[in-house]
Amino acid sequence: MTPVIVRGTRKLPPPAAFFTPSGLSDEALLRLLVSVSENLVAKYSGRSWSTWPQRRNARSLIRRIQILLLFFQFLRDCRKPIPILAVLCLKEFFIVVSRAKFLLDYCRQSGRLWLLLRNPMISGQFHDLGREISTLLDLLPLDELELFSDVREHVELLRRHVGNSLLHMNCREEEELRLHILSILKEFEEERLPESADLKNTFLHRIQIQNARDLDSEIEFLEEQIYNLDEFNDEIESATIASTIAVARYSRFVIFGVSEAEEAGKRKQSPPELNFISVPKDFCCPISLEIMSDPVVISTGQTYEYSSIAQWIAGGYRTCPNSGQTIKSTEFTPNSALRRLIFQWCAHMGFPCSEQRNTSRRAGPGATTKAVVKANRATTRILIGYLSAGDLNSKTAAAQELRKLAEIGRENREIIAEEGAIPVLCLLIRSRSQILQKNAIFALLNLSIHDPNKRMIMNKEGSLSSIVAVLRHGLTPESREVSAAVLFSLSVAYEHKKRVMEERGGVEALVWMLSRGSERGKKDAVMALFSLSTHQESWGRMVSSGAVEALVGALGDEMVAGEAAGALALLLRRRTVAGWVGWEAKAVVGLGRGNESGEHGWERERCGGAARDFQERWTGGGGGEGGKKNGEERGWCSGLMGPLLTSPHKTNE
Structure with a gap:
């Protein structure tokens, strides 16, 4: 059975990071050394390493620690004075055993693909430990320690064995497998798809991946490691890891198909969404x-x-x-x-970062190489095939996988759109299956992050009305909330704001969500309304749909007050809107209080900016269209807003 891969496995620290506690007596040092060695042996001596990379090195190291443990126990039990040179060796043995335990933990908690790709470096770690054990055994003054014959025989046997046969620098079988994985990556680099039989033999028989769930774990582990900026060295480039991830993902669907991948997804807990x-x-x-x-x-x-x-x-x-x-x-x-x-x-x-304008000196999981592009394109074609012609379960699984693939880089979003996924997803968000609808709308959200995809979604006939339909009548609250996020994403592009704003029932649905939705729903709704408010013609629609009123009401909700004030600050540039807000004392007080006590500087600035715009529109130039507000009303507003606008907290901290 494949051992469990622990998420967030620590990286291997340098040898200098280990040390022996100072101030220990000889007796305390021996007790500590015996305890650490016993823990290591108890943890690993009975475990199976038969199918794991570095198994020969691991077994050899454990056997040597077992022999050293007999030696340490003898010294602890005999309670005789220990020569100074032997004490110095024992202190170094403590460091060696501590490093050995950390290295074994690292190997057991890491993915197989990761260990294979790092095979030379990790083999070197085992090799260094073997050399240090050999050196310390040579330095031990055995004649001065008065060991029992059987204990001395074990120590001398170990010294001869280690001296003649240090730990394997490279297991030939594992190194050949590593090179074969790199050759598969090269095939993708050369835009050739490897034979499915070769992929099955490599992953099922040689690496001994047993099912789709195990391969998922391998992929997740590689994704975690590639984000660890301090983990890389010249030996393993991040582009190689990114290529391995893409090829492993493709191989999963070639070997196991989408149905078993779906079952694997059901059995494991899904990571929380960034949204x-x-x-x-x-x-x-x-x-x-x-x-x-x-x-x-x-x-x-x-x-x-x-x-x-x-x-x-x-x-x-x-x-x-x-x-x-x-x-x-x-x-x-x-x-x-x-x-x-x-x-x-x-x-x-555990989230992939959004696409970046400037290329980082280190590539992420979405790093662009020919192998990544070729493998992800081949994976996308497989998934779209299931999405178009599969049964309900296959469509659901394919939509979920496309959703995940679209999360991890601009190139993937481009590929998925180029292969024709957007029209199919726009149809599937009307599905009567809750899970399929949720995955399809999530996939559209991830795809819409890429600006050209926004145009493709908007240009697909009926897509905008379908998104609004999900916003209004989605089968789950989550689907409705995500559809609000899609509208926000689409409206980020100025060219789409007017169409989104004019779509029948869309703004009204956002207003309802801002007023009565969940915390997440309110956040998504206010983000969308804020984005739409940046359009110069938005004010009329915002007033007629009740959005201005809803934004005023949101000023009392700390979670969305800053965004609501930001939207109002834009809308209040219109005298008509300022005039309407002027009759709402709640709006005036809300803006002022937000300026005075917002949790963050940018929230206070937004509320303060909206309040200043409001004061200017209300108290100056007639206070509204047609000069309908009299001096008494303007004086009331100015008297209320004046102290709040001079709050010592209104500047950004």
Whole structure:
């Protein structure tokens, strides 16, 4: 049976990271050394390594620790003085045993593919431990220790054995298998698909992957390791790991088909979706409200996602969306420290980071190589085949796999769209199967992140109405929430805002979700309404649909108050909207309180900006269209807003 792969396995530390506790007496040192050695032997001496990479090295190392344990136990039990040189050797033995346990843990907790690809490096670790054991045994003053004959015989036998046969630098069989895996990657690099029989022999018989679930675990482990920026060295390039992931994913469907892959997905717990966990607000762009992958600092000192602020400026805006200050320069400074924090957070949470404008010096799971592109394209074709002509279970599994594939890079989103998945997914979101609908709408959401795919979705006849239909009548709350996120994603492109806004029932459904939906639903709805509010013609639709009223009501909800205030700040530029809001005392108080006590600086700035816009529209130039507001009302508003606008908390912290 395949051992369980532990997620987030530690990397191998350098030898200098291990040390012997200081201040120990000889007796305490021996007790500690015996305890560590006994734990290692008890944990690993009875376990089967028959099908695992590094099995010969592991078995040899465990046998040697077992013999050393007899020696350590004898010294502990005899309670005789120990020569200084022997004490020094014992301290080094403690480090060796500690390193050996860590190395064995690492091997048992790692994926087989990972161990094979790192075979030379890991074999070198075993080899180094063997050399250190040999050196320490040579230094031991056996004549001064007065060992029993049987104990001395064991130690001398071990010294001769280690001296004559150090741990295998490379197992020939494992090294041949590693090279064969690399040859399969080369076939994909040369745009040739390997024979299915060869893939089955490699994964089923030589690597001994037993089922789709085991291969899923292997893929997940590789994905985790590739995000660990400190894990790589010149020996294993991230592009090789990315290629292995893509080929393993393709091989899974060739060998096991989509049905068994679906069963594997049902048996394991799905990781939480990025859209449905609490993302630190400082990681989100104040414009798009999405987690940033390329944060930049503009002249006002605020940080935004590069694509969002560039699009904002291209739309003719010359003021900072957060602070309202004039943007004096279009030169942006990359916020490298924040980007690294976001990248590490995504890796820790098990999520792939969003596509990046600048190519990182280290490639991620979506790294572009010919092998990755060829394998992912071949995988996509298999999945779309099931999506189009399979039974309900196959379609459900295929939609889920396309959804996952679209999460991990711009290139995959391009490939999936090019192979024709979008029209099929647009049809399937109307399915009466809850799971199929959810996977299909999620897949569309992931695909819509890529701007050209937005156009393909919008140009597909009936797709927008289908998305709105799911928003209004989706079979599960999750599907309805995701459809709101799809509308937000589509409306990020300015060219689509008007069509999304004018789709019958769409804005009203967002209003309902903002007012009565779940926490996640409210967040998705307010993001979509905020995006639509950036269109210069949005104010009329927002007023007639009840969106302005809903945004005013959302000011009392801490979770969405900042986004609601941001949308209102845009809408209040219209005197008609400012006039309507002016009659709502709740809106005035809500804006002021948000300016005074928002949890984050950008929330306070948004509320403060909306409040200042409101005060300008209400108290100046007649306070609204037609000059209907009298001086008494303007005085009331000014008296209410004045102290709040001068709050010491209104600036960004």
